[in-house]
Amino acid sequence: MGQITLSKVVKRFGDVEVIPPLDLEINEGEFVVFVGPSGCGKSTLLRLIAGLEDVTDGHISIDGQDATELPPAKRRLAMVFQSYALYPHMSVRKNIAFPLKMAKMDQAEIDKRVDGAAKVLNLGDYLDRRPGQLSGGQRQRVAIGRAIVREPAAFLFDEPLSNLDAALRVGMRLEISELHARLQTTMIYVTHDQVEAMTMADKIVVLQAGRVEQVGSPLELYRAPRNLFVAGFIGSPRMNFITGAEAEAHGATTIGIRPEHISIVPEGGTWTGKVVVSEHLGSDTFLHVDIEGREEPMTVRGDGEVPVRHGDTVQLSPDETKIHRFDAKGLRIE
Amino acid sequence: MARKVTTKRRITVTVIAWIIALLIFFPILWTFLTSFKTEGEAVATPPHFFFFHWTLENYLEVSERSDYVLYFFNSVVISVGSTIIGLIIAIPAAWAMAFVPGKRTKDVLMWMLSTKMLPPVGVLIPIYLIFKNTGLMDTRTGLVIVMTLINLPIIVWMLYTYFKEIPGEILEACRMDGATLKEEVLYILTPMAVPGIASTLLLNVILAWNEAFWTLNLTAANAAPLTAFIASYSSPEGLFYAKLSAASMMAIAPILILGWFSQKQLVRGLTFGAVK
Amino acid sequence: MATQHSRAAARLMISPAVILLLLWMIVPLAMTVYFSFLNYNLLMPGAHNFIGFENYKYFVTNPAFITALINTLVLVGGVLLITTVGGTLLALLLDQPVWGQGIVRILVIAPFFVMPTVSALVWKNMFMNPVNGLFGWIATSFGFAPFDFLSQAPLFSIILIVSWQWLPFATLILLTALQSLDSEQVEAAEMDGAGPFARFFHITVPHLSRAATVVILIQTIFLLSVFAEILVTTNGGPGNASTNLTYLVYAQSLLQFDVGGGSAGGIIAVILANIVAIFLMRMIGKNLDA
Numbered sequence: 001m002g003q004i005t006l007s008k009v010v011k012r013f014g015d016v017e018v019i020p021p022l023d024l025e026i027n028e029g030e031f032v033v034f035v036g037p038s039g040c041g042k043s044t045l046l047r048l049i050a051g052l053e054d055v056t057d058g059h060i061s062i063d064g065q066d067a068t069e070l071p072p073a074k075r076r077l078a079m080v081f082q083s084y085a086l087y088p089h090m091s092v093r094k095n096i097a098f099p100l101k102m103a104k105m106d107q108a109e110i111d112k113r114v115d116g117a118a119k120v121l122n123l124g125d126y127l128d129r130r131p132g133q134l135s136g137g138q139r140q141r142v143a144i145g146r147a148i149v150r151e152p153a154a155f156l157f158d159e160p161l162s163n164l165d166a167a168l169r170v171g172m173r174l175e176i177s178e179l180h181a182r183l184q185t186t187m188i189y190v191t192h193d194q195v196e197a198m199t200m201a202d203k204i205v206v207l208q209a210g211r212v213e214q215v216g217s218p219l220e221l222y223r224a225p226r227n228l229f230v231a232g233f234i235g236s237p238r239m240n241f242i243t244g245a246e247a248e249a250h251g252a253t254t255i256g257i258r259p260e261h262i263s264i265v266p267e268g269g270t271w272t273g274k275v276v277v278s279e280h281l282g283s284d285t286f287l288h289v290d291i292e293g294r295e296e297p298m299t300v301r302g303d304g305e306v307p308v309r310h311g312d313t314v315q316l317s318p319d320e321t322k323i324h325r326f327d328a329k330g331l332r333i334e
Numbered sequence: 335m336a337r338k339v340t341t342k343r344r345i346t347v348t349v350i351a352w353i354i355a356l357l358i359f360f361p362i363l364w365t366f367l368t369s370f371k372t373e374g375e376a377v378a379t380p381p382h383f384f385f386f387h388w389t390l391e392n393y394l395e396v397s398e399r400s401d402y403v404l405y406f407f408n409s410v411v412i413s414v415g416s417t418i419i420g421l422i423i424a425i426p427a428a429w430a431m432a433f434v435p436g437k438r439t440k441d442v443l444m445w446m447l448s449t450k451m452l453p454p455v456g457v458l459i460p461i462y463l464i465f466k467n468t469g470l471m472d473t474r475t476g477l478v479i480v481m482t483l484i485n486l487p488i489i490v491w492m493l494y495t496y497f498k499e500i501p502g503e504i505l506e507a508c509r510m511d512g513a514t515l516k517e518e519v520l521y522i523l524t525p526m527a528v529p530g531i532a533s534t535l536l537l538n539v540i541l542a543w544n545e546a547f548w549t550l551n552l553t554a555a556n557a558a559p560l561t562a563f564i565a566s567y568s569s570p571e572g573l574f575y576a577k578l579s580a581a582s583m584m585a586i587a588p589i590l591i592l593g594w595f596s597q598k599q600l601v602r603g604l605t606f607g608a609v610k
Numbered sequence: 611m612a613t614q615h616s617r618a619a620a621r622l623m624i625s626p627a628v629i630l631l632l633l634w635m636i637v638p639l640a641m642t643v644y645f646s647f648l649n650y651n652l653l654m655p656g657a658h659n660f661i662g663f664e665n666y667k668y669f670v671t672n673p674a675f676i677t678a679l680i681n682t683l684v685l686v687g688g689v690l691l692i693t694t695v696g697g698t699l700l701a702l703l704l705d706q707p708v709w710g711q712g713i714v715r716i717l718v719i720a721p722f723f724v725m726p727t728v729s730a731l732v733w734k735n736m737f738m739n740p741v742n743g744l745f746g747w748i749a750t751s752f753g754f755a756p757f758d759f760l761s762q763a764p765l766f767s768i769i770l771i772v773s774w775q776w777l778p779f780a781t782l783i784l785l786t787a788l789q790s791l792d793s794e795q796v797e798a799a800e801m802d803g804a805g806p807f808a809r810f811f812h813i814t815v816p817h818l819s820r821a822a823t824v825v826i827l828i829q830t831i832f833l834l835s836v837f838a839e840i841l842v843t844t845n846g847g848p849g850n851a852s853t854n855l856t857y858l859v860y861a862q863s864l865l866q867f868d869v870g871g872g873s874a875g876g877i878i879a880v881i882l883a884n885i886v887a888i889f890l891m892r893m894i895g896k897n898l899d900a
Contacts, residue, residue, distance in 0.1 A: 052506050052510075071509070072506075073510065073512035073513070073514075074512075077510065078511075079506075079510045081503040081505065081507055083501055083503050085501065085503040085504045085506065085507035086504075087507075087508070088504075088526065089525040098508070098521070099512055100514075102508075102512040102513045102514075102517060103512055146507075146511070227490045283341035344707055344708070344709070347703065347706045347708055348709045350703065351703055351706070352714060353715050355717040355718050358717065358720075358774070358777065358778070359720055361720075361721070361729070361737065361774070362721065362724065364732075364744070365728075365736065368736065379750075380747060380751070381744060381747060386655035386751035393662060405664060423630065424627055426623035426626070427623055427624045427626070427627035427628070428718055430619070430620035430621070430623040430624045431624060433616075434616050434619070434620035436617065436620070436885060442628065445632060446627075446628075449631050449634070450831050451831055451890075452883065452888075453637060453855075453856060453879045454837075455875070455876045455879050456638075456639060456642055456857070456876040456880035456883075457641075457642060457876070458860065458863060458872070458876060459641075459642060459872050459873050459876060460637070460639075461638055463641075463869070483631070483634040486627060486630065486631060487631065491628055544724075544725040544726065546726045546727050546837065546838035547856075549621075550727075550841065551656050551860070551864065556881070561726070561838065562727075564728050564842075565727045565731075565842050567731055568727075568734075568841070568842035568843075572788050575735060575736055578732075579732075579736070582728040586723065586724050586728050589725070590723045590724070593719070593722065594720075594857060595715075597782060599650055600779075600782065601782055601783055601786045605811040
């Protein structure tokens with residue numbers, strides 16, 4: 001259960017084509033992340049799958065059954081919203097029970113499932129509170145609880161962590177991953193944060209302007225980005241791009257090298273430059289180095305103890321095997 | 335502003351504010367006091383402010399003389415009736431405009447507001463003649479119809495601004511949760527909208543209670559509400575100040591009390607949500 | 611966010627309100643237009659012949675019309691001036707920390723809830739009456755002759771009464787707007803070296819302009835149709851000194867039973883209101899989008 005297929009799906013708002021014809025296969029039990037910059041159509045795509053928007057053209061099928069015309073409730077999908085969308089006038093228990101009540105399930109079964117979900121999500125103590133009395137993380141868990149009690153074919157998450165502070169975000173990320181490991185249900189997760197995408201996904205779908213730029217596992221995307229956009233989007237800090245003569249020497253229009261694949265060498269480096277900013281994170285040090293002939297500083301990752309400071313001159317050397325090459329159209333050259 | 339304010343300044347401001355507030359309130363206070371005076375004391379020179387012989391006689395006389403109960407009943411039926419019918423028509427409309435806004439929603443709203451701009455005299459004669467010929471003249475039904483229609487735009491607007499504040503994601507969540515339209519309205523929308531609906535109801539009852547164009551022109555003896563009851567004191571016999579005051583207090587007291595509770599809603603409601 | 615299905619449902623839900631308002635607007639208005647071209651007086655039974663623009667001509671050339679038109683504008687303008695200026699000052703005062711703020715607010719807002727007939731009669735008899743009114747007493751105790759407000763300055767008296775009713779509304783709205791002013795904005799201006807007056811004119815006034823627009827719009831709607839206050843105080847007199855357009859049309863149609871003439875007057879009132887409305891809707895439409 002939980003196989004979702006999009007074929008030639010198109011969405012237009014008036015004259016604006018938000019999603020050009022798009023094909024996508026989501027396999028049963030997969031954790032799929034839609035990632036892309038804001039306005040790339042990832043949320044729209046999720047809402048098309050949910051049935052909250054009509055597709056203009058094309059088909060969506062769920063478990064082999066055409067769901068294009070089905071109303072949201074009939075698709076057996078559960079959604080966790082960015083704002084959590086909890087019902088403010090209902091207790092946590094009633095919130096979680098709501099979809100079951102709508103499904104006319106009998107009370108004993110509802111209680112059993114709600115208690116089960118509360119246990120999984122550590123909500124036992126809060127069942128009689130109202131959403132307004134909960135913290136952001138707890139509300140998020142209630143929203144997830146409301147989704148899991150339905151035992152849906154797939155879960156849809158629409159940027160669920162973006163309203164949480166940084167520490168909570170990391171915690172909830174782990175909880176959602178654990179949940180997926182336990183339930184083995186298909187999950188589709190929308191985010192603009194590539195770190196969330198990399199850490200949680202089985203499969204990442206990188207979107208830009210409604211188009212799928214690349215689909216693959218996190219490491220596939222990291223190792224072999226298909227084009228400049230994906231190369232720049234996946235990985236943090238961002239990949240350094242070099243054009244001009246140096247790129248041509250590698251037989252490419254643009255070459256890219258990730259900050260972690262550049263090392264600081266005592267001498268004989270490929271590039272020499274002056275450190276503009278050095279960010280000491282403890283575990284790592286990120287250096288932003290001004291190199292003559294380059295507009296943007298080059299980002300370099302060193303280990304935590306690199307004794308370099310603002311204004312120092314350093315020599316840098318890339319790991320030649322980790323250089324990515326792109327042609328004039330921005331596509332990867334293998 | 336979490337500012338330190340000197341006590342001296344605060345005292346000055348307090349004194350000025352109280353003086354102005356009491357001046358503004360004075361006509362009502364004076365009416366209140368006069369309503370407990372005898373007719374002689376009501377016109378005494380110099381006026382007696384507090385030290386007079388307090389009496390309830392005026393209230394008794396007014397209610398005996400003019401069948402106050404009927405007027406009061408008419409006011410209640412007209413204001414509450416028209417508001418409830420208005421709500422029944424407006425709730426679905428406001429719901430749709432708030433949650434399924436189309437390209438023309440804003441225009442429809444502005445158009446509704448513009449119907450409020452139509453001066454009542456522009457339609458006085460036809461309504462008067464229609465009422466005369468259909469037997470609606472001087473009936474509570476007729477006035478309920480007119481009040482419903484003149485307040486409908488305000489009711490729609492008020493509800494719209496309240497509904498707008500219910501996040502759309504919540505309704506989508508409940509659609510995902512499998513609620514039908516009926517269940518959505520019953521379990522989610524209504525409970526969340528009740529405070530807004532209550533405020534709308536309150537403000538419109540007040541507006542309808544105090545409306546004094548149609549109520550004066552379309553009623554005579556049977557359906558006349560309190561506005562007309564008071565207007566009957568405009569004749570020279572209105573010079574009986576104590577009785578006029580008692581009648582006035584009886585007409586405004588219920589709404590004054592309701593009004594004090596609904597100050598905040600008044601701002602939202604009458605400004606169509608433009609000022610919060 | 612919407613699907614086809616919900617769009618159709620939405621249209622269905624809006625239609626009762628729209629249809630009712632459309633009927634309410636169009637049917638009587640069309641009848642008024644129709645009557646305005648007829649020689650139609652309820653006191654003279656018989657055929658109502660079509661007389662073209664005679665009614666309009668009669669209504670407009672009636673000297674009372676110009677007086678009523680001017681009175682209407684003076685009434686609306688006067689009340690707007692008093693209430694917006696007074697309301698702003700009062701709002702600024704009430705925005706300060708005051709002991710018993712809740713009670714002060716309740717006292718200030720109270721006149722708005724008083725029905726027009728009551729406030730008009732109370733003012734007319736108990737305050738403005740030259741013999742027994744409080745104003746008369748105050749004047750005599752200072753050695754002046756009492757002033758007969760309603761016969762000496764009828765329009766001004768009505769402006770005063772109506773202003774008393776609407777001042778609370780303006781105050782309340784402007785106060786609400788004032789309280790929503792971001793205090794950080796004021797503090798930022800203070801850090802930038804703006805004095806109290808500069809802060810008032812550069813921060814507070816622009817912030818209040820939206821609320822003031824709304825006050826003006828809403829009040830204009832109601833003030834163009836002031837009726838009860840005139841009916842119970844002056845009956846439009848003396849002469850036509852306090853007759854506004856609404857009252858004139860009322861007198862023409864329901865006191866003289868001249869359906870044709872009254873209708874013509876009604877249409878003129880509608881046109882006037884529309885001119886004001888177009889101007890106002892532009893203003894508020896812009897403000898509501900923001």
